[in-house]
Amino acid sequence: MWVAVLILTLLTLWITRLLTRTQIRPPLPPGPWGLPAFGNLLSLSSELHSYFATLARPYGPILSLRLGSKFAVVISSPSLAKEVLRDHDVTFASRDVPVAARAASYGGHDIPWSPYGPEWRLLRKVCVREMLCAATLDAVYGIRRGELRRTVRYIRSRVGSAVNLGEQMFLTSMNVVTEMSWGGGVAEEGEEERASRGREFRRVVAEITGHFAKPNISDFYPGLARFDLQGIEKKVKACAERFDGIFNKVIEQRMKMGGGGEEREKDFLEVLLKMKDEYEEVEDDGKSKVSFSMTHLKALLMDMVLGGTDTTSNTVEFAMAEIMNKPEVLRNVQEELDAVVGKESIVEEHHIHKLPYLQAVMKEAFRLHTVVPLLIRHCPSKSCVIGGYTIPKGTRIFINVWAMHRDPSIWANPLEFDPERFLNGKFDFSGNDFSYLPFGSGRRSCAGIAMAERMVLFSLASILHSFDWKLPGGEKLDLEEKFGIILTKRVPLTLIPEPRLSNPSLYE
Template identity: 65%
Template sequence: MESDSDVGTIGPSSVVVTLSLVALWFAWLYYKRSDSNARLPPGPRGLPLVGNLLSLDPELHSYFAGLAHTYGPIYKLRLGTKLAVVITSPSLARQVLKDHDVIFANHDVPAAGLAATYGGSDIAWTPYGPEWRMLRKVCVLQMLSKTTLDSVHDLRRKQVLRTVGFFYGRVGSPVNVGERTFLNTLNVVTNMLWGGTVREEAAGLGREFREVISKITELLAKPNVSDFYPGLARFDLQGVVKQMEVIVKRFDAIFEKVIDQRLKMEKEEGSKDFVSFLLRLKDKGDSKTVLTMTHIKALFMDMITGGTDTSSNTIEFAMSEVLNKPEVLEKIHQELEAVVGKDSIVEESHIHKLPYLYAVMKETLRLHPVLPLLIPHCSSETCTVGGYTIPKGSRVFVNVWAIHRDPSSWENPLEFDPTRFLESKWDYSGSDFKYFPFGSGRRICAGIAMAERMVMHSLATLLHSFDWKLPQGEKLDISEKFGMVLKKKIPLVAIPTPRLSDPALYE
């Protein structure tokens, strides 16, 4: 089957190519001339027109970390006509994300990101300003507040119990843990979004979402000519935007269906899900910057794409690291038995009484941060970082993956050791730039509280309800695959065995 991006169907004419090359040459000369008047960071030499594009390694997080050993904790790369700056130290990360937070408050929006979020109407890509502040307030202070998350507790609990039942039905057989935790987090998110308001016919939508979310993530991370040469974006030479628009249409039809069904049920009182909450908030109209239906659908897209892969991958990495360390697993079991007991299932009320398991989650996010390079920032004006000039419009990568593995900050940095987070100052606030897995500053992740509940509850439940072992002859592999969201290169496949005393607890 031919791809949507087949060059034969979307390739530009020779005239367009010629004009584009001429334009790119002049752009290159302009950038080279502007560089001569500024003290830019050091960096590898690039080729005319393409800069350093041809030398990039697909595993960008480790590749960038390697370049830092040669060029230092701040260096530049030419990616087409775009200047990229890579930050690889806590002190420089502080300058970007705290000292100059307002200047770097915007994200560098890829063409695929705009297409995925209704022109950038979501919290991730909207430029810093009144509209972004309104969306941030809706997410952090209202939609993802403790009160709202508590109100949809039952929806999360039911889905976790269904997942336990799934694994119980496959006791003694190898199960793709990552695949199932992905489906679990997807169902938890969609249940919180609209699980209490739509009819049963909508329950099967999770399967459709699962097919396309990985494609969205893939397109967001795919190197795209439109991002390296903005002047060529209108031509969408690789068809990335076209492919994303096809996917978004599928999501949009689902969103429209869910919203329409909820509006038809408007007389029903006490609906406890996010779509009900957002529609009520929209109708209030008490904000100077109005929440629109487009904003609501863009926030849905954020929740589904940003709340599924991220949490499920963290759970899979944590499970893998724990199974690789029997002494860590033993400590987890001892803590769970003391707090929960083998005659009970884990509840969300237990998770704040599990400091060692919290340390496991934090150590997992240290070694395997969800977004290894965060979401690239963009300078809104020229400024100085680390004594170097960062021109306006530069793309700025903060390599949190490398910072979390810096031997000058962490003892035995490649060792999985949860005890380093026991009785320590480390948290998710982004205030210490040696450890900030969810980012920092104005653009810190809006979903930390939800991610913490989902990962902790799911991880505690899986490790308390079952013993896990690898299939005979299999070896555990914890290697990573780079993407906008970090993933395990080889999925975790393990065999569950019941641990609880009463089989009825699995029903």
């Protein structure tokens, strides 16, 4: 008798525990079936942002995939993005770092790819406080102005001929970034040398960022990473070494110069070298110590090069393509510029706050052609529940902002380029409205928002105020995107400029 009671008791306890475990741990998010060992790898598309948006239709705004030995979750709704980026911000503050990104960022010792912790906090604090704060950006307005005036002069010399606008805006952004970072002006170069250098730099940056988004066996099967079967790590390191050589050269020159005197503003490199001396061991909240090494210094310089060039130039290129596709938008922008600036003067940055329609054009370009369509991947430091589903520790998290920005349940006529949707001032890109997240949200949001805003607006205002534009004869406007960690225009935008200012000396 007692044996039967014991068996019944144990059976009851086992069933109770099983039911309790089921209640405590919700299921994994739904998703397509995968093959043994491969999971869903073989069905992946090279255009991940649109592929994930297609999968969300049958499986919903949170879905899961097996990618080799990795588990991935795709988020495609504002409410779920809020859970990840705000409600569980600290849990999801670390990164799932692809091999290519680690190779380009000195082992992940930079702001985008460092794991969340004391080292990351120090790096972000240094970068934001010394390089990207409003006071520093105000102080280096002369650099932005000088490079954009140089760009206007170059375009003026190309009147009647086709200009590759994305390439030209990349060169402008690159020169602004290098001048801010280490005084990297190239005034001694001729325009042709300058353009050639810009094309080469753009090629290298595009190659590095392109490898970030490529399917890499080393990322799906980490045990195979040491073999680098596709050669991606090797290729990225070769590209990164080009910039590393530049960094080493300017660092060596600056260290020989010493402080450089008090007669000029310190650039970012000078600040970083001082930080390196002072932050060899830094107390972080009295609990742990972090260092600031030469590796960190060069990783931050790489962040400025990779993060401050393609993102700006691609946004300007997409915005100009959409403007050319909508004559009424072009007319509205130029009428606003003429009313605020006039044709007897040139655009200055202080005009920008008086140009609400141009600001709306920029915001609409950020929405429709989100520059980082899947954000930078997050990775939970512990298992948690999002949207009623279990997200295991170490999951690769994709937040499909591109899909959210084109969701018809959120945006009226979402595929239409309509700047007027932003004229009411409802949306900003601070990360507080989860329907509109061009720069992400939470503690891992983009550190360069203020710089991106200034560069995009000043660039658009300068080239739209100074020139009329038309497509080369016989060419059709193409708005197709090409996926990457940074979204690019598949067919480069080439336009023919014509002067529109009344006084030729304004182009000098």
